[in-house]
Amino acid sequence: MAYISSNANRFYTALESAYGSVATITASSRIPAVKLTVKNQLEVTNRKDKTGSRTFPGLPAGGRRRTAFELQTYLTSWQKASGGDPAYGPLFQAALGGVPQQFAGGTVASVPSSGQLAFTAAHGLSVGQGVSSGGELRFVAAIVNTTTVQLNAPFTVPPATGATLGASVTYSPSTELPSASIFDYWDPATAVQRLLSGVAVDQVEILVNGDFHEFHFSGMAQDVVDSSSYTGQVANAENYPAEPTLGAFDYSIVPGNLGQAWLGSTPSQFFTIANASVVLKNNLDLRMKEFGTNLARSISPGQRTVAASFDLYSQDDDATAALYQAARQQSPVSVMFQLGEVEGQVMAVHLNSMIPEVPEFNDGKNRLQWQFRPSRAQGTVNNEIAVAFG
Secondary structure: OOOOOOOOEEEEEEEOOOOOOOOOOOHHHEEOEEEEEEEEEEOOOOOOOOOOOOOOOOOOOOOOEEEEEEEEEEOEOOOHHHOOOOOOHHHHHHHHEOOOEEEOOOEEEEOOOOOEEEEOOOOOOOOOOEEEEOOEEEEEEEEEEOOEEEEOOOOOOOOOOOOEOEOEEEEOEOOOOOOEEEEEEEOOOOOOOEEEEEEEEEEEEEEEOOOEOEEEEEEEEOEEEEOOOOOOOOOOOOOOOOOOOOOOOOOOEOEOOOEEEEEEOOOEEEOOEEEEEEEEEOOOEEOOOOOOOOOOOOEEOOOOEEEEEEEEEOOOOHHHHHHHHHHHHOOOEEEEEEEOOOOOOOEEEEEEEEOOOOOEEEOOOOOOEEEEEEEEEOOOOOOOOEEEEO
């Protein structure tokens, strides 16, 4: 009997209709994950009964279980023409909470001024929603009127009159968080298959300018079920959920050096970013301390933390000096990172208001770098971050 190849592995994910109610998946639910780590442990407690020896007599069955996970994936192409969401969209929705906002595109009437966009018909956009044009993504900063919007930054190549904007999907925060299911299938079919139910994303990290653009999701799940010990506890099904019939699964990975960075109170494009990351943390707690169950019952999110950190090469230009001045004066700036530059392979994250930490000077290399430590984003109600795909 041969060893099982770690590449003979397929992942699927989908949102659950209710916490712990395992989602139904199809071939289109498959995600191009790199690695899935799952830890399922019994809650260890101390026995204090006197047994007459120093030998541990064991714990009773049925104790509380804790399941933690971490999933890594790359930014890849997605089938935006189908009007759907990216395959890993359910995980972003589970992390942020808001229902995805679809924008089918529109016809450009004019570009009234830098950063503005006028449509030939009512746009139906809302503040924070993503707009895609020519492999670039921008976010709506303000609604001028029913046909005109103000963007957070201008397109580097303004769309021409009569041009059609591409479709986009935007994820934004919400007070409550949905749960998801993650399916982990292996070859051969007789190998142990796994299923995580009640997946709650506590943290998502977006990494910029590595070998490839990466997303790291981590958090807690209600339980992990496997095919070898399955007893019909998933949707009361007699057999372990079968993998969907394989469909086409063709995608492109986006190189980590492709994209744009826009920083500042009046955002300027920076070409000097060495590396960057944006981290959202939900500070989750699960309802699992209650009497009558050994599994969690629901998700209880805490105060959301959104922070960006980045290193850039120092230059003697006005935009770089203004960024340092904003840090010293504790003035808020806007931060946007666009990952990728080809339509259908672009993702952007926007922090509307972030007070940067005063950068540390790293003069240990040939070129001076400023290192901005994690700086927390702020907002009013569920608007400190927006994530869009285009």
